[in-house]
């Protein structure tokens with residue numbers, strides 16, 4: 001077995017002990033005589049899997065009782081549409097655009113109403129988060145939307161926006177379960193799970209109960225109504241049984257590790273190893289303003305595209321995979337999600353140090 005240190009932005013690494021547990025249960029899940037992949041979602045044994053997954057994520061995140069946890073297919077991208085469809089009252093939506101993902105979400109919302117971009121960091125290629133303490137929130141805004149960790153540009157919020165009483169909606173895909181969050185400050189938190197949790201094709205939506213509207217316009221597809229998922233325990237149709245099962249394993253793994261406080265501490269230490277190197281390097285430099293640097297996605301450049309490409313090739317040859325930066329930022333990007341071990345980040349830094357030494 002040869003596992004590489006995989007710095008992919010997503011789908012991304014999963015914890016090895018979780019993969020091993022899944023492997024051990026693959027053919028015969030706990031004496032059921034079948035794989036979770038082959039199991040009826042209406043069976044008792046599967047019901048227990050999804051119930052435990054929900055209970056465990058509730059415990060991990062401290063989700064209050066007046067919030068529902070929904071397992072929805074279609075990834076984070078379907079949520080870009082489901083959110084305006086479901087929360088539309090006045091048809092006015094306020095978006096803070098800090099990178100590719102919030103921009104995409106804003107552009108999707110335009111199909112369902114009027115979108116105000118109330119703040120953006122586009123002027124400096126999304127390398128920071130704008131001041132969000134006193135924004136021109138529309139009186140009619142149905143919600144204020146953020147992408148709390150921009151996966152491609154590598155920024156994260158230090159403080160949540162002052163929404164002046166409006167509902168806050170956050171895409172947390174690339175920071176999901178990476179640190180404790182106060183769920184009660186949000187109307188909706190959602191994330192595609194393939195960055196920080198499990199296999200692709202599933203979004204977890206944590207939604208305050210009063211935002212679930214069963215009386216949506218008849219033109220809204222049944223699957224796209226939060227009420228459909230809420231009223232049917234995320235099983236209106238066949239859910240992504242496999243991804244829910246794998247995520248449940250990761251929730252148990254995180255609980256055993258000490259929960260999100262413990263995870264956050266490890267993530268801080270990991271990111272510090274890489275950022276300290278970048279801050280002291282003469283060859284490599286981070287692209288994001290210090291205050292807003294993500295603990296999960298770390299873009300960096302040499303300033304020369306050919307050198308960037310040479311470094312990417314060298315890292316790959318040395319067993320570090322997926323370090324090529326997204327084309328909109330260029331350079332390199334190390335995604336160091338929950339499952340990336342500290343040794344992986346340390347090994348990468350050691351390699352880059354040596355590379356710099358040898359290419360002065």
Ligand SMILES: *Cc1c(COP(=O)(O)O)cnc(C)c1O
Nearest residue numbers: 075076077101151171173174192
């Ligand atoms: C990856 C990502 C998405 C898109 O996720 P899909 O599951 O591919 O739809 C949306 N938002 C953020 C922040 C992401 O990182």
